[in-house]
Amino acid sequence: MSNVNPNIVLKTKDLSIGYISRKKSIVITSHINIKLKKGELVGLIGANGIGKSTLLRTLTNVQPKLHGSISVNNKPLEDYSNIELAKVLSLVLTEPLASKNLTVFELVALGRQPYTNWVGNLSKEDLFIVNKALEQTNIIDLKTKKCFELSDGQLQKVMIARALAQDTDLIILDEPTTHLDMYHKAYILKLLQKLAKETNKTILFSSHEIDLAIQLCDKLIVMTKDKVVSDKPCNLIEKGTFNTLFPKDLIEFDETTGSFRVKK
Amino acid sequence: MLDSKTYKTPFLILVILLIICFFINISLGSVFIPTKDVFNSLIGNATDNQSWEYIIQDYRLPKAFTAIIVGSGLGISGLLMQTLFRNPLAGPFVLGITSGASLGVALVIMGASMFGGVMAGILISKWSIVIAASLGSFLVLFTVLIVSTKVRDTMAILIIGLMFGSITAAMINVLTYFSSAEELQQFIFWRFGSLGNLSWNELLILFIIYLIGICICLGSIKSLNTLLLGENYAKSLGLNIKKSRLLIIISTSLLAGTITAFAGPIAFIGLAIPHMTRQIFSTSNHKILLPAVFIFGAIIMLICDSIAQLPSSDYTLPINAITSLVGAPVVIWLLVRKRKMMF
Numbered sequence: 001m002s003n004v005n006p007n008i009v010l011k012t013k014d015l016s017i018g019y020i021s022r023k024k025s026i027v028i029t030s031h032i033n034i035k036l037k038k039g040e041l042v043g044l045i046g047a048n049g050i051g052k053s054t055l056l057r058t059l060t061n062v063q064p065k066l067h068g069s070i071s072v073n074n075k076p077l078e079d080y081s082n083i084e085l086a087k088v089l090s091l092v093l094t095e096p097l098a099s100k101n102l103t104v105f106e107l108v109a110l111g112r113q114p115y116t117n118w119v120g121n122l123s124k125e126d127l128f129i130v131n132k133a134l135e136q137t138n139i140i141d142l143k144t145k146k147c148f149e150l151s152d153g154q155l156q157k158v159m160i161a162r163a164l165a166q167d168t169d170l171i172i173l174d175e176p177t178t179h180l181d182m183y184h185k186a187y188i189l190k191l192l193q194k195l196a197k198e199t200n201k202t203i204l205f206s207s208h209e210i211d212l213a214i215q216l217c218d219k220l221i222v223m224t225k226d227k228v229v230s231d232k233p234c235n236l237i238e239k240g241t242f243n244t245l246f247p248k249d250l251i252e253f254d255e256t257t258g259s260f261r262v263k264k
Numbered sequence: 265m266l267d268s269k270t271y272k273t274p275f276l277i278l279v280i281l282l283i284i285c286f287f288i289n290i291s292l293g294s295v296f297i298p299t300k301d302v303f304n305s306l307i308g309n310a311t312d313n314q315s316w317e318y319i320i321q322d323y324r325l326p327k328a329f330t331a332i333i334v335g336s337g338l339g340i341s342g343l344l345m346q347t348l349f350r351n352p353l354a355g356p357f358v359l360g361i362t363s364g365a366s367l368g369v370a371l372v373i374m375g376a377s378m379f380g381g382v383m384a385g386i387l388i389s390k391w392s393i394v395i396a397a398s399l400g401s402f403l404v405l406f407t408v409l410i411v412s413t414k415v416r417d418t419m420a421i422l423i424i425g426l427m428f429g430s431i432t433a434a435m436i437n438v439l440t441y442f443s444s445a446e447e448l449q450q451f452i453f454w455r456f457g458s459l460g461n462l463s464w465n466e467l468l469i470l471f472i473i474y475l476i477g478i479c480i481c482l483g484s485i486k487s488l489n490t491l492l493l494g495e496n497y498a499k500s501l502g503l504n505i506k507k508s509r510l511l512i513i514i515s516t517s518l519l520a521g522t523i524t525a526f527a528g529p530i531a532f533i534g535l536a537i538p539h540m541t542r543q544i545f546s547t548s549n550h551k552i553l554l555p556a557v558f559i560f561g562a563i564i565m566l567i568c569d570s571i572a573q574l575p576s577s578d579y580t581l582p583i584n585a586i587t588s589l590v591g592a593p594v595v596i597w598l599l600v601r602k603r604k605m606m607f
Contacts, residue, residue, distance in 0.1 A: 060500070086502030093500075098350045099492040101548040113490050113501040119551065120486040166501070 008074070009169050009202040010036040010059065015068035017051060017058045025066050028054050032068070032228045034221055036204060038169070041196040042230075043213035044206040046223030047246055052206045055223070056174055059204075060091060073169060086114040090166035092159045092173040100148040104158050107147060108133055111165030133164035136195060153184035157191070164195065173205035177212075185209055189216050210242070211259035233258075271545060271552055278559045285566040289331065290324045292570050294578050326467050327460045328566065333467075333474050334459060334530055335537070335565025336558040337523050340481060341516040342534030343541075343557050347488050347550070348512050349422050356520035356534035359425040359513065360404040363432035365524040366455070368400020369393055370436045373451045374443035390461070393454065397525035404428050405517045409510075418495065418509065456582030457528035459569055470526050477518035481554065484511050488550040532588045536595050537561040543598040564591065 016030035028051040036042055046052050057063040059070060061077055070077040072088055080088070090111070097107075111133070112126045122130070134140050137157045147155060156176055163171045176192070177185040189209065193216045196203045204221075207213055213220060214233040221230040224244045229236065236242065242253040242260075251260045291302045297319065301311040305320040341356035349358065357363070372392055408428055412421040440448060462470065487508035490498040499505055520534065541556045542548070565587075572586045 062496070062499070081502075082499070082504055083502035086500060089500070091497070091500040093494075093496055095494055095496060097492070097497075098494040099548045101542070101546075102492060106549060107493075110490060110493060110501065113486065113503070116486070118483065118486060120489060 335561035339537030339561025364401035364404025365397035368396035480515035
C-alpha cells in the first residue's frame with residue numbers, strides 16, 4: 001500500500017482538468033486516476049473535444065490542474081522547476097517549428113539544452129546521446145539535411161529523436177500520427193513501441209488511430225464523457241469500453257477485429 | 265551546442281573585408297589625404313600636414329567607429345527581434361524605439377517655441393536632442409514593456425509596439441502641422457541620420473551602453489537558439505520564456521535606443537543585415553549568426569558611409585537614404601540568387 005513505487009513514472013489521483021476563467025472553473029473531466037509504469041507505451045484515445053489535449057497540457061504543466069494531484073517520479077508536478085521538469089519530461093507537439101532552417105543534427109541537439117552550459121556547448125557525452133538518438137530513430141542519414149527538406153514522416157522522426165536526446169523518463173506526444181499516411185502512422189507507432197522497450201522510457205501519446213493503438217500499446221487511456229478508464233487493450237475490449245467512445249448512429253466497434261466499422 | 269560547422273573561412277574573409285572597408289572609409293572624404301599619410305596618422309606617426317592629422321583623428325576616426333557601432337548594433341538588434349517575433353519583417357524598431365525617439369526630438373525642436381522664445385535657444389543643443397531621443401524611446405519602450413507583461417502571446421507585443429508607433433507618429437504629425445519652416449527643416453535633418461557628429465567623449469558613452477547591450481545579447485545566445493523551436497518547445501526545454509524575452513528586449517532597446525539617440529533613426533540596416541547574413545551563412549544558429557551579423561553590419565555601414573561622403577566633393581548625402589539605396593538591391597539580389605529565404 002506504499003505510495004512510493006520506483007516503477008511508477010506518472011501518477012494522477014482524483015485529478016480534475018479544465019479551464020479557469022474569471023474566478024469560475026469549468027471542469028472538463030474529473031476523477032482521473034492513472035498510473036504509468038517504466039517502459040510502457042500508453043495511448044490516449046477519445047473523441048474530438050473530449051479533453052485529450054487538455055489532459056496532456058495539464059500533465060505537462062502547461063495549464064494548471066483544477067483538483068487532485070499529479071506526481072512525476074513520486075514528486076508532485078508543481079514542485080518541479082522549469083529546468084528540473086525538462087530533465088524528466090519531454091514533449092513532441094503538433095505545432096510547427098518556428099525555424100525550419102536548422103539541420104536535423106542541430107535540431108536534435110537542441111534536446112540537450114537543459115544539460116548544456118550558458119552558450120549551449122555540447123560535451124562529448126551530449127554528442128554521444130544525440131548520435132544515439134539519431135541512430136535509434138533511424139535518421140543518421142538525414143543528419144545534415146535542413147528541416148525544410150524533410151517530409152512530414154521524416155520530420156516526425158526527427159522530433160521524436162529530439163525528445164529522446166532530452167533523455168527524460170517520460171515522453172509525451174500530442175497526436176504524433178496526424179498528417180501521415182497509413183504506412184508512416186504504423187511506422188511511427190511501431191517506433192515508439194520499440195523505443196519504450198529499448199530505452200525503458202515511458203511514452204504517452206494521444207491518437208485517433210484506435211486500431212493501431214489497440215495492437216501496439218501496453219496500456220490505453222480511454223476518455224469518454226462520463227469517465228476516464230485506463231487498462232490493457234484486451235481488457236478494455238472485453239469490458240466493451242470502445243463502444244462507449246462515440247455516438248452509436250454511424251460506427252460500431254467490432255470486437256473480433258479490434259477496429260471500428262461503418263454501420264450498414 | 266550546434267557545432268556541426270565552424271565557418272572559419274567566411275569569417276576570415278569578413279574580418280579582412282572589415283579591415284579594408286575601415287581603411288577605405290578613413291581614406292575618403294572631402295579633403296584628399298594620401299594613403300601613406302592616412303596610415304601614418306593611424307599608427308600615430310607624424311604626417312606631412314597637421315590639419316590632415318586633425319581631420320583623421322578627430323573627424324574620420326570617430327565617424328568610422330560610429331559606423332561600426334551603428335551597423336553592428338542595429339544588425340544585432342534586428343536579428344534579436346526577428347528571432348523573438350519569429351517574423352522576417354521585424355527590425356530593431358518594431359517596439360516603438362524610433363517613434364519614441366522621434367517624438368522626443370520633435371518635442372524639443374518643434375515644441376521648443378511653445379516653451380517660449382528664450383528657452384528655445386537653450387533647449388536645442390546637441391545634448392538636448394540626444395537626451396530627448398533617449399527619453400522618448402525609453403518612455404515608449406517602457407510603456408510597451410509594461411503592457412507586454414500583461415499579455416502571454418509574443419505576437420501581441422509586436423502589434424502593441426506597432427500601435428505605439430502609430431500613436432507617436434500621429435503626435436509628431438500634429439507637432440509638424442503647427443511648427444515653423446526652420447523647425448521642420450531641423451527635424452528633417454535629424455531624421456536623415458548622421459554618423460559624423462560624435463566627439464570622442466560622446467562616442468565613449470555610446471560605446472559603453474552598446475557594450476552592455478552586446479553582453480546581454482551574448483548571454484541570450486542559448487535562449488535565442490531554443491526559441492527557434494517555438495515558444496512551447498522552448499518552455500518544455502526548461503527555458504524561462506518571460507525572463508529571456510525581457511532580456512532580449514532590454515538588449516535591443518539599449519542597442520537601438522542609444523544608436524538612434526546619437527546617430528538618428530538609421531533605417532533599413534536592422535532589417536536587412538540579418539537577412540543578408542542568413543543568406544550567406546545559411547544557418548540559423550545564433551552562435552554563428554551573432555558574430556557574423558556583427559561584422560557584416562559594420563562592413564555595410566562603413567561602405568554606406570563611404571558612399572555618402574561622395575568622395576572628393578563637399579557634399580555629404582543623408583546616410584539614411586544611402587543605407588536603403590545600397591542595401592535594398594543587395595537583399596533583392598541575394599533572395600533572387602538563392603531563390604529561397606532563410607529564416
